[in-house]
Amino acid sequence: MAHPRVLITGASGFIGGAIAERLAGRADVRSLTSHPAKNRFGDRVRSFPYDFDRPERMADAFSGVEVFVNSYYVRFNYGTATFERAVEQTRSLVARAREAGVRKIVHVSVSNADERSDLPYYCNKGRIERLVRECGLDHTILRPAIVVGPGDILLNNIAFFLRRLPVFTIFGGGKYRVQPMTVEAFADVAVEAVDGGHRNVTLPVAGPSDWVFLDMVRAVRAAVGSRALIVPAPAAIALAGLRVAGLLLGDVVLTSDEVKGLTREYLYAADPVRRGLDFGSWVEQPTVASMLGRRYEGELARHFRPAR
Missing domain, CATH: 3.90.25 (UDP-galactose 4-epimerase; domain 1)
Known part of the structure; x- marks a missing residue:
């Protein structure tokens, strides 16, 4: 099956990297990352830097993209990297996607994300889910629990x-x-969503x-x-x-x-x-x-x- 042009946040990372590996060589894959120099895919994946201070500079990354795969978030507050800021930065990414004519967002969330949670990690994951659902684009929200594989923390x-x-x-x-799931299996589900499956749903995913x-x-x-x-x-x-x-x-x-x-x-x-x-x-x-x-x-x- 031919894959669409895809932009992935963090193809240099654990989950984003596994999804990029599944798609590289079969699709036009791009990555938005904090570390463009860490592109282990060579010319199979084009890397672009985040620029949240001047988001218009990310327009080239989104140009012609049909599916945006987003796993951008933080594990905890550290310096200027906070949950609140991650929500606003994701809002900026979604806005760039909408402006560029992206047709679908595949968003990586977490099991039991909930805006009502007293735990900031899960609360703000829930806030991001809502802005994805309300952005007006087709979407798939994937909710893994524990994803395991080479490079997981x-x-x-x-x-x-x-x-x-x-x-x-x-x-x-x-x-x-707990529900551990291999990163390869998770990437397979994400690719199904990229290819048009699991349309406009929030999907808990787990191992067998x-x-x-x-x-x-x-x-x-x-x-x-x-x-x-x-x-x-x-x-x-x-x-x-x-x-x-x-x-x-x-x-x-x-x-x-x-x-x-x-x-x-x-x-x-x-x-x-x-x-x-x-x-x-x-x-x-x-x-x-x-x-x-x-x-x-x-x-x-x-x-x-x-x-x-």
Whole structure:
């Protein structure tokens, strides 16, 4: 099938990169990114820089584009990168898309995004969903829970600590449900939306089975050959340990709001579209297990520090 001209935010990143990989070579793919120099696709993907101070300068990126794939957001407030600003910047991107004659937006959200949430991450994700729905263009809003694969932060860093520490603390009893999905499977659903499927819907997406977080951590431990003792701990104690780790690593490992979202089962949705390989089968593959946790994947290094 011939693909339309597509603009993707963050093709140098984890999810955007997986979608670009699926489309590159079969479509005219462009990327809007903070790090145009990090274009691993060569001439298969044209990179353009964000310019929110002068949004008219992004017109070339949108010129002739038929589908805009948006995964732009922030994990937490850091300096001038805030949830509020991410909402307004997304509003600017959507306006540029509408002005350029884009016919469809494929938006990457998160499970249980809700403007009424007391957690800013989920609240502002909900606000962005609304502006996408109300923009007047065809759209697909995809709501993954946990997306895993080469370069993901959460699972990789769980493996990183399991490989190095004798004790791994887990929030509460770890019995909250999660829905891991491979990044390749998620990219496949996104490409279906790019090709015209899933029109004007909000779609929870997940892997083929639900997991309890404790069991997911145990599966990672077994896959990487760790003997770490997994110990339930009150959230305050576990977060204190993560803050110390963050100071040593020069990063924000996990925020209190992310912990609340996890333990409240925000990373679980009823009746999602299910695709891809089961997490247990995926993580035990030798090629996956051998690469997980070999190095720490830092949010600040990835998004807030100059490319080298």
